[in-house]
Amino acid sequence: MQIPVLTLTLLSSLFTLPVSASTENKASLGTRHLKSSAVEFFTYDGFGQYQRDNLWYTQVARVGDRIEISGQGGWDPKTGALKQDLEEIDQAFENVELTLRIAGGKGWSQVFKVITYVQSPYFANETYMIHVVENMKKWLPDVQPLWTAVGVTDLGAGLVADMKIEVEVVAYIGDKH
Numbered sequence: 001m002q003i004p005v006l007t008l009t010l011l012s013s014l015f016t017l018p019v020s021a022s023t024e025n026k027a028s029l030g031t032r033h034l035k036s037s038a039v040e041f042f043t044y045d046g047f048g049q050y051q052r053d054n055l056w057y058t059q060v061a062r063v064g065d066r067i068e069i070s071g072q073g074g075w076d077p078k079t080g081a082l083k084q085d086l087e088e089i090d091q092a093f094e095n096v097e098l099t100l101r102i103a104g105g106k107g108w109s110q111v112f113k114v115i116t117y118v119q120s121p122y123f124a125n126e127t128y129m130i131h132v133v134e135n136m137k138k139w140l141p142d143v144q145p146l147w148t149a150v151g152v153t154d155l156g157a158g159l160v161a162d163m164k165i166e167v168e169v170v171a172y173i174g175d176k177h
């Protein structure tokens with residue numbers, strides 16, 4: 001289940017990049033990374049590493065006392081297989097926890113801002129959105145965070161088939177006192 005979540009057309013266009021072009025990209029990215037050394041990037045093994053290699057993006061960045069993440073879908077972080085129905089929501093929230101910890105954070109307990117992107121048929125579905133709120137209560141029992149809830153027509157640019165939700169957060173990892 002590692003490859004099928006990505007469309008074959010996309011894969012073939014990625015893999016036909018001229019070698020020289022991709023080498024240049026790597027070199028210039030490396031330089032930029034050194035110039036902004038205050039930003040550290042992390043990703044998880046399995047599907048995170050797969051996305052980094054093939055789609056050229058990273059799951060999480062640490063900037064000073066803040067951690068920001070790429071939108072987390074309800075995919076198995078090892079294989080990329082999407083969970084079904086409401087479990088897709090649960091898995092997306094679990095992936096946020098994993099992602100924050102990989103960047104050296106403590107997970108959801110340090111989150112103060114949440115953005116959810118939900119595919120439009122489900123955005124208007126009360127059962128679905130109540131389950132999103134239940135996950136917020138589960139992972140943030142002591143805090144009512146900032147939340148922007150966005151309904152969208154498509155997610156993941158069609159790269160992961162039929163994704164219904166992505167969760168993006170910002171965490172503050174500095175000391176309280």
Ligand SMILES: *[C@@H]1O[C@H](CO)[C@@H](O)[C@H](O)[C@H]1NC(C)=O
Nearest residue numbers: 085086121122125126127128
């Ligand atoms: C609302 O979402 C739930 C959970 O995914 C689903 O079982 C139900 O069929 C949906 N209702 C409608 C009207 O689409």
